[in-house]
Amino acid sequence: MNSELAGRLTDSGHELDVRVYFEDTDFSGVVYHARYLHFLERGRSDFLRLKGIGHRELLDGAFGEPMSFAVRRMEIEFLRPARVDDVLLVETRTRQIGGARVLLDQTISRSGETLIEANVKIAVISPAGKPMRMPKDVLAVLKPEFD
Template identity: 75%
Template sequence: MTDQLAGRLTPSGHELQVRVYFEDTDFSGVVYHARYLHFLERGRSDFLRLKGIGHGELLAGRFGTPIAFAVRHMDIDFLRPARIDDVVTVETRTQHLGGARILLAQRITRGEEVLIEAKVKVAVISPEGKPMRMPPAILTQLEPGAD
C-alpha cells in the first residue's frame, strides 16, 4: 500500500521520505539531534497507518479494547549529520514482536549513506497507561512481510 504523505510499505517494512527544513537545523544548517526523534516518530506512525493500525483506531477500540502504543526505550546511534534541504529516508521495520511489546528497527539514510540507526521498544498500554497484551490482529499485521 502507498500514500503520498505516508510513504510506502516495502517487503522489509516501511520507507518515508522527509525533507530537512530550516526549523530542523541549528545555526550551522545541521539537523539538531532532537529533531531526529520527530522524523523517527513520523516513520513509526505512518508505518502503523499503512498497516491499518492508526493511533485513532487503536484508541477507539477497533481491535477489541482501546489501547495505545508508548515508546518504552530507545537506543540511537548518530552516525552522520543531515543538513538543510537534504531529503532523507526514514526506514522502519518490525524486528521482534512480543505479547505486550514491539521492537522496531529504524534507520535514517541519505541515499546509500546511513545517518541514524535506532532500536525502539514500544509497549502496549491502556488509555490510562496500564500495560496490556497485544491484540492478535495487530500481531498479525505487524509480522515482517505482512501487508
C-alpha cells in the first residue's frame, strides 16, 4: 500500500488532500453536491486504513467476528462551493465511540476556509447486515485520543 495516497494521521484524527476534477462538477464547474459524499467516504476509509483497519480485513474476521461499518445517519452543512481544480482537505475525527456505533465529525476545507461540515453516525454490522458489537481490538484502535 502506498500510504501517501491515504493521507495522514494527526493528533486529532486524519487528513486527506483531494483534488477536484471535472468529473466532480456540474456544468458550471462547481462540485456537484453528491460528490462530497465520495470525498467524505475516502476520508473515512483512509482513516481506518492508516489505523490498521482495512475493510477487507474487517470482512475477513481479522479482528474477531467478520464485520463492516455502514453509514446510518449523516448531517451535512454545505457552507461554500468548491470548484474544478481546487485542492481540498478532508478531515475526519472520532467524536464518540460505543459498543455498536461510531460518531465522526468531518470537514472539507480549501485553504483554511471550511466548505462542508458533516456529522456521521456509523453502525457496526455483520456480513448479513445485522447490528453487532464492535470487537475490542477495533474499539481500542478507534477510541478518541481525548478519552
